Amino acid sequence: MAVTIKDVARLAGVSASSVCRTLADPGAVLPGTREQVEKAVRELGYYPNRAARGLSTGRTGNLGVVLPDLANPFFASVVKAAQTQARRLDYAVFLSDIDEDPAVETMLIRALAKQVDGFLLCSPRSSDDELRAFAGHTPIVLLNRRIGPFPSVTVDAADGMRQALTHLHALGHRRVAYVAGPRSSWSNRERLRGLRSVAGTLGVDLVEVGNVPPTVEGGVSIADVVLASTVTAVLAYNDLTALGLLNRFHARSVAVPGDISVIGFDGILLSALVSPALTTIAVEMDRIGRVGVDLLLETMTDPGRTPIRRVLPAQLIVRASTGPARPS
Amino acid sequence: MAVTIKDVARLAGVSASSVCRTLADPGAVLPGTREQVEKAVRELGYYPNRAARGLSTGRTGNLGVVLPDLANPFFASVVKAAQTQARRLDYAVFLSDIDEDPAVETMLIRALAKQVDGFLLCSPRSSDDELRAFAGHTPIVLLNRRIGPFPSVTVDAADGMRQALTHLHALGHRRVAYVAGPRSSWSNRERLRGLRSVAGTLGVDLVEVGNVPPTVEGGVSIADVVLASTVTAVLAYNDLTALGLLNRFHARSVAVPGDISVIGFDGILLSALVSPALTTIAVEMDRIGRVGVDLLLETMTDPGRTPIRRVLPAQLIVRASTGPARPS
C-alpha cells in the first residue's frame, strides 16, 4: 500500500493535522515538529495524494487540455508550451485528442469536468451553443476561438491575411485561391473573413475552394481543383494543407512559384524545411499555449471578472514558395 | 456547486447506495428503482467524480504518459495513439513533457504516481537504476526501452539498421557515418549496436559522430562534421536529425544523394514531404502507442506476471535521398 499522511504522522509522532499543516505552511508549526515531520516525509518518500486533497479543498491541481489533433505540429507545439507552463505553476495536465470530432469534445468536457480546475480548449469544434452550455460551470479558456462569455487567446488572422495578400498583390497576383479548412473551425472563418475584406480593397479576385481536412492529405486532395481554378497564387488554411498542395503540384510538375505561388498559415517548423520553402503566416505557437494557461489561472482565481481576450500577432514570413505572378 | 450522487439520490427518492449500484450494475436493482435513478441522472446531468471514486476503489481510471518532447512528431503520434486507445478503454491521460530532462522525469513520476493506475514511459531518459526504483510500486510500461523488470514495446532497430546498411552497401557505399542521438537514449544505443554489428559483417567503415539533440537543429549543427568525415552516406539518429542534415547540405550546395546519401529513422510524415524525400527506417508509431496502452492494462490487471516485451518491426522505406556512392 502507498504511504499516506497517517504513516508520516505515526513515524513523526504527531497528528495528521500537524503533518498537513507542516506541508501547507511550515512556519505555522514549531521548528521541532517541522523537523520531525520533514524527516518522516523523507524517510517514507511521502507524496500527498492530490486527488484526495482535491476532494477536501475543491481544487484538483489539474488542468484539462482538449485539442482536435495532436498529430498536427501546430497543436503539438501549443500543448507542449501549455503543459510546460502548467507544470511551472504546479498543475498537471489531462490531455484529450478529439480527432476533429465535436461530439467527442463535449462528452470529454463533461466527463473530465470534475477532475480539473479548468479547461484549455484548443480550436474547439463544438458549436457556440454547446460551448456556452459549459460557461459558468468550469472555468474555460478558448484558444483560436472567440465567443461571448469566454476568455480567449486568438491570432490576428485578418492582419496576417492582409500581409499575405498585399505581398501577393505586389508580386502581380490578381486572382488568388483560398483553400478552406474545416467548416467547424472558427479560425477558418476568421481567415476567410479577413481575406475577403482585403481582397475587396486590393481588387483581387478571391476563389474559395474546399473545405478540406486541415492535413497534408487535405491539401493533396484539393490541389487539382486549385489548378483548375486558373489562379496564380493560393493561400491554404494552414501549413499542412499548403504542404499537401506543394506535394501534389510537384507530382504534376507544376512549378512553385513559377506557375503558382503558395502560402501557408501557422509557421510550423516543417514549413522551413520543405523545398521550395513555404511562405507562411507565422504565429507564436508556444506563446499561445503559455498565455492560455496564464489566462486560465487568472480566470480560476477570479471567475467573476470580465473575460480577457488576448489577440496575438501574425507575421508573414516570405520564403521561396511565392514569386511574381505568371503572365497570363 | 457541482451535482453529486446525493442530489441524484434525493431526486430519485432512493439512497446514495442505490444510485451507485444502478450505475455500476443496473441489473442489480429493481427496474423501477433503475428508472428513477436514470431519470434523475439525466435531469441533473450527473457525472460521477472519478477522483472521489478512485479514493474508495483504489483505481483512478487515469494513465500517466511521460515523454521527452511533444514537438517531436514521433512522440506526438505515439501519444495520440495512446490517448485514443486509453479513451476507448475509458481511461483519461495525464500528459507530461519532460523536455529531455531526466530529473524532471523521476520527479513527475513520483508526483503523479498516486493519481494514475499506471505509467507509459516513452523513451525514458532516466538511468536504469532510477527506473528500477519505481518497479513494484506503480505498473509501468516502457516504450522504446527494454530493461529488466518492465514490460516494454520496442522496435527492431537492429533489423532496421541491417536493412539500411545493406541498402547502402548495395549502392556501393563503404564508409558511412552515424549521427548519434542523446546519450541517455536507449534507442540510440540500440541503433548503434545494430549498426556496428552489421557494419562489421558487411565490411563497411562506420564513423560515429555526435551526440546531438534529436532535433532538426541537432542535425544542422553536426552536418559539417559529417562532411568532413569523408563518408559517402550518413545514417541519422532520427528523421528530424536527418532533416537537419539535408537542410545544411542544401545550404552548402552538397548534393543529396549525388555527393552524399542520407537515411533517417522513424518514418514521420515530414520525411516524405521534403525534397529530396528522405529514405528512412519506418516504425508503426501509432501501433507503439496502442500496444503500449494494451500492455499497461494487462500489467495492471495482473501485476505478477512475467513482463511481456513486444518488439515491433522496422521497415526501410527507400526514397530519393539515397543513391549510388559517389566514386572516390
Next chain:
DNA sequence: TTGAAAGCGCTACCAA
C-alpha cells in the same frame, strides 16, 4: 433489493 454506516486520504475547523 435496499439503506445505513464506515472508510478511502486529505484538509479545515474548533477546542484545548
Next chain:
DNA sequence: TTGGTAGCGCTTTCAA
C-alpha cells in the same frame, strides 16, 4: 501550536 473531528464524493460492506 496542537489534536480531534467532520466532511469532501464515492464505494462497499453489512444488516434489515
